[in-house]
Amino acid sequence: MIFDDEIELLGRLLSTKAYIVGGCVRNRLMGLDVSDVDVASAALPKEVIEKASPAFSGVLVNERLGTVKLTSKNSGSVYEHTTFRVDSYPKSGRHLPKAVRFTSNLEEDALRRDFTVNALYFEPQSKTVIDPTGGTEDIQKKLLRAADSPEKVFGEDGLRIMRLARFSAELGFSPEEKTFAAAKNNVRLLADVSKDRIWPELEKIFASSEKYPTVSGDNAVKRGLEVLEKLGALRVLFPNFSANEGYLAALEAMPHLAKEARLAALFTSQDDKDVFAYLSDLRCPKCLKEQTANLIALAKTAVKTREDAAAVILKSEKLWKEVALLKRHVTGDVNGADILEKQFSYMSENELPFDVKGLFVTGNDLIKLKIAKDKRSAALKKLLCRVAVDKGLNSREKQLQLLLEEV
Structure with missing residues (x-):
């Protein structure tokens, strides 16, 4: 691998052994893809930037934690180098160490890591894995220790x-x-x-x-x-979270759901007030919060008729399949899921519109019919719902006739 050669070169430039470390080593031993390549050595941050400069561009990321971003001038590959260190933490679990001491001892560095399978060091020159904590055996046993x-x-x-x-x-x-x-x-x-x-x-x-x-x-x-x-x-x-039957059903449903719908599955069986608080508290993208809230609401919406199904599909054409899956696998509304699937097939097979832009009438028609401005949007939505369940209404003549009945 090219990064083996580059990290071996880095070690020569630093006049000390440089090791590939952590998840990258674990994944190589497991035959898994490698993405980020982390590197560790006894060299101090400023020393790394200076001595590696003939072959790497270095940027100091965090001097206190000993982290330097290195970019190979040859391949463009990016590595994160961290000096061997010993961390001391406050009594809270806030994730950031209150004190850091750099060390030349690899074994001390290994003990600051989380799990043995992530405390593995690969020395590219000798092609050997240094395993101070027993991570290779735990990989074989499939254990997180x-x-x-x-x-x-x-x-x-x-x-x-x-x-x-x-x-x-x-x-x-x-x-x-x-x-x-x-x-x-x-x-x-x-x-x-x-x-x-x-x-x-x-x-x-x-x-x-x-x-x-x-x-x-x-x-x-x-x-x-x-x-x-x-x-x-x-x-x-998530305070008040209940591991109820809906939660257990959600666990079983996860393989059937798109990634974007799995958060909704987790929360579908929880109290609506709690879900609002959970979503407000999460630091996930706003669009995902909105989509999750929408999915949960639609999954809990009763679907007993084709009209009910059409209303759900028209509200969320791109999400209806996930709504059907949530109904089928999480809320237990198998009948509602069946009706949704049949209604979508009906609309697709008969090339019926999924939004008002697909209707044969336009806003200009509503103006000519003297439908009040504040009622035009509702009139088009009502028309769309009727067309969605009756292919015989999918023509300009029929749709104008229906609008005339509204006047």
């Missing part, structure tokens, strides 16, 4: 509780017994973690079945959420 004392690992950084669930989802690994117990014992520390850091981890859990599908399997999302629920983390993140 704390890299240091479990109480220390989670007591230092509450975000590691989210990472435990995320890696369980993505890799198909199970938390080791003592590691799980310590995470559960410290779950309250999640409340101290910045909400801006919570959502990226939760988002990765929802996307976990697509991350490494060869190892995670179809039940990846379910597995990650189950870890959070068993730890008590869902109730810390």
